[in-house]
Amino acid sequence: MGAKRKAxxxxxxxxxxxxxxTHGPSTVRFVNDRLNEEKTPKGGGRTIGYTTTLKxxxxxxxxxxxxxxxxxxxxxxxxxxxxxxxQRLLVDRLLQTAFGGSALKLVMQxxxxxxxxxxxxxxxxxxxxxMEGGRR
Amino acid sequence: MGAKRKAxxxxxxxxxxxxxxTHGPSTVRFVNDRLNEEKTPKGGGRTIGYTTTLKxxxxxxxxxxxxxxxxxxxxxxxxxxxxxxxQRLLVDRLLQTAFGGSALKLVMQxxxxxxxxxxxxxxxxxxxxxMEGGRR
DNA sequence: GGAATACTACGAAATTCTTCGTAATTTAAT
DNA sequence: ATTAAATTACGAAGAATTTCGTAGTATTCC
Numbered sequence: 426m427g428a429k430r431k432a433x434x435x436x437x438x439x440x441x442x443x444x445x446x447t448h449g450p451s452t453v454r455f456v457n458d459r460l461n462e463e464k465t466p467k468g469g470g471r472t473i474g475y476t477t478t479l480k481x482x483x484x485x486x487x488x489x490x491x492x493x494x495x496x497x498x499x500x501x502x503x504x505x506x507x508x509x510x511x512q513r514l515l516v517d518r519l520l521q522t523a524f525g526g527s528a529l530k531l532v533m534q535x536x537x538x539x540x541x542x543x544x545x546x547x548x549x550x551x552x553x554x555x556m557e558g559g560r561r
Numbered sequence: 562m563g564a565k566r567k568a569x570x571x572x573x574x575x576x577x578x579x580x581x582x583t584h585g586p587s588t589v590r591f592v593n594d595r596l597n598e599e600k601t602p603k604g605g606g607r608t609i610g611y612t613t614t615l616k617x618x619x620x621x622x623x624x625x626x627x628x629x630x631x632x633x634x635x636x637x638x639x640x641x642x643x644x645x646x647x648q649r650l651l652v653d654r655l656l657q658t659a660f661g662g663s664a665l666k667l668v669m670q671x672x673x674x675x676x677x678x679x680x681x682x683x684x685x686x687x688x689x690x691x692m693e694g695g696r697r
Numbered sequence: 698g699g700a701a702t703a704c705t706a707c708g709a710a711a712t713t714c715t716t717c718g719t720a721a722t723t724t725a726a727t
Numbered sequence: 728a729t730t731a732a733a734t735t736a737c738g739a740a741g742a743a744t745t746t747c748g749t750a751g752t753a754t755t756c757c
Contacts, residue, residue: 452704477747522572557679589734702754703754723734726732
């Protein structure tokens with residue numbers, strides 16, 4: 426057992442995880458560049474310092490959110506848990522803290538505020554069918 | 562100007578909001594009692610101090626999350642925003658930070674991990690029907 | 698080799714969140 | 728009226744998060 430705690434990623438940590446989930450194991454430099462190339466529609470176009478990203482990623486490795494490969498000069502950090510697992514954790518957390526455990530209400534909120542594409546709606550219907558039918 | 566809109570409630574603040582959403586405008590004493598009467602199935606049954614709850618609620622009033630009625634000796638705190646509005650905010654935030662804006666994926670996660678009751682599934686179908694413009 | 702470059706390690710400041718202790722004030726009890 | 732109880736105000740400590748600066752170490756380039 427190494428890093429199996431229920432570490433909940435913070436906002437900054439999630440941004441980093443998103444980069445790594447998208448691009449795979451990455452160096453600090455790469456992640457920092459991705460974070461900074463985001464457009465800032467609002468005035469605050471502040472760039473994140475390299476050592477800031479470094480530090481957070483080091484902390485994440487300690488927490489068990491990332492795994493570090495030190496075999497090369499520039500360490501490679503990979504996600505310790507797959508994206509869907511962390512998403513599940515966050516959804517469950519939100520479910521408990523803000524929706525009293527009612528997945529239905531959460532779903533209604535998620536769908537209610539966005540005009541889902543017909544295709545998405547179809548996908549959800551399929552999911553519902555499968556859940557109901559019990560076969561799969 | 563004093564009450565800022567964008568205020569996102571923290572974990573502790575959300576617990577307080579849940580009490581107030583459920584019971585309506587409440588005193589600090591009442592909220593604190595509700596928070597402490599929760600059973601802690603696991604070891605850490607530590608009680609929250611009265612002044613802790615008081616302080617957080619005062620801060621929440623400053624942030625604009627709660628509104629305070631000082632007409633009586635024991636101040637009454639009410640929610641500044643309806644539950645659904647805050648839920649929407651939190652869902653949107655999660656959508657952006659962890660699901661890349663895809664409501665579909667969030668919904669799949671929310672539904673995937675829970676055996677929804679047939680009734681809930683039916684409700685969601687209704688919602689989908691309405692989203693598609695009533696016809697189908 | 699020596700200078701410039703790139704990266705990690707370390708520590709600490711700044712912020713926010715959470716927690717209380719203490720003092721002051723008001724209400725209730727005796 | 729005095730004492731006791733309850734409540735608010737204030738401030739501050741502790742913890743977690745986010746931010747860097749500086750120093751040290753390795754790599755690359757004349």
